Amino acid sequence: MTPFRKMHGLGNDFVVLDARRAELPITPARAAAIADRRRGIGCDQFIVMEPGRDGADVFMRIRNPDGSEAGACGNATRCIASLVAAETGKDRVLVRTIAGDLPVERLPGGLWRADMGPARLGWQEVPLAQKMDTLHLPLSRGVVADPAACSMGNPHATFFVRDLDALPIAELGPSLEHDALFPERANIGFVQVLDPGHLRLIVWERGAGLTLACGSGACAALVNAARRGLTGRRATVSLPGGDLVIEWREDGHVLMTGPVATAFTGTLDLEAYAA
Ligand SMILES: N[C@@H](CCC[C@H](N)C(=O)O)C(=O)O
Numbered sequence: 473m474t475p476f477r478k479m480h481g482l483g484n485d486f487v488v489l490d491a492r493r494a495e496l497p498i499t500p501a502r503a504a505a506i507a508d509r510r511r512g513i514g515c516d517q518f519i520v521m522e523p524g525r526d527g528a529d530v531f532m533r534i535r536n537p538d539g540s541e542a543g544a545c546g547n548a549t550r551c552i553a554s555l556v557a558a559e560t561g562k563d564r565v566l567v568r569t570i571a572g573d574l575p576v577e578r579l580p581g582g583l584w585r586a587d588m589g590p591a592r593l594g595w596q597e598v599p600l601a602q603k604m605d606t607l608h609l610p611l612s613r614g615v616v617a618d619p620a621a622c623s624m625g626n627p628h629a630t631f632f633v634r635d636l637d638a639l640p641i642a643e644l645g646p647s648l649e650h651d652a653l654f655p656e657r658a659n660i661g662f663v664q665v666l667d668p669g670h671l672r673l674i675v676w677e678r679g680a681g682l683t684l685a686c687g688s689g690a691c692a693a694l695v696n697a698a699r700r701g702l703t704g705r706r707a708t709v710s711l712p713g714g715d716l717v718i719e720w721r722e723d724g725h726v727l728m729t730g731p732v733a734t735a736f737t738g739t740l741d742l743e744a745y746a747a
Pocket residue numbers: 484516517534536541542543544545546547548626627659677678679680683685686687688689
């Protein structure tokens with residue numbers, strides 16, 4: 473049996489496995505089966521901790537419930553850093569992902585601040601299908617139009633809307649995620665600007681669907697709002713699961729501050745899930 477931990481950041485929930493001491497037989501199909509909320513444990517992302525090398529404390533591999541691999545997961549970054557910090561006593565932890573190195577720092581009050589790296593604003597970096605201004609994408613569905621895009625190590629498009637509660641996000645999300653503009657699909661954020669220091673955000677996540685919170689989506693929302701002149705470089709982002717504080721530093725790096733939680737721990741029989 474393999475031990476696992478069920479964690480979440482603002483209700484964005486993860487099954488976390490530890491493959492640092494011994495490799496685990498994880499395939500995309502097996503990760504998807506475990507992430508299934510009816511036939512598996514259920515989670516928004518399936519996270520495997522792998523050995524950290526060359527200065528990193530841990531490597532974090534991220535999979536969505538459809539089995540696809542992601543370059544960033546802000547909420548899981550805080551959770552994984554908190555586990556390593558509890559083991560080592562460190563207050564600063566370097567989490568490596570396939571998209572880069574993310575330093576995470578313990579703050580008072582059970583909060584963790586992750587440096588999510590630089591927001592990437594070029595069309596090839598998002599990536600988009602062809603050359604265009606990432607501040608205004610020629611994309612619309614019904615009442616939503618003209619999103620801005622950036623990459624936080626994973627692709628994001630942010631729509632700015634007047635009334636978040638009036639949107640049929642579960643209907644809009646799938647077709648926007650799969651639009652031909654996004655060769656690697658995209659996470660789709662819908663933002664209502666409450667004031668220049670406060671955003672409301674709901675994210676349709678690539679490979680996962682509607683989630684209670686998306687850390688990288690919150691970073692993208694603040695960056696895109698600031699680029700549009702709708703906010704300053706720091707704002708509270710209120711998601712259905714709670715609040716994150718996001719700051720876009722002058723050097724381009726995006727800092728995300730929020731909580732972490734463990735819901736429960738257990739063991740699972742990996743071989744019981746089809747590979
Ligand atoms: N929940 C995450 C983002 C997870 C990955 C995303 N679905 C993708 O495929 O890029 C977060 O907190 O950032």
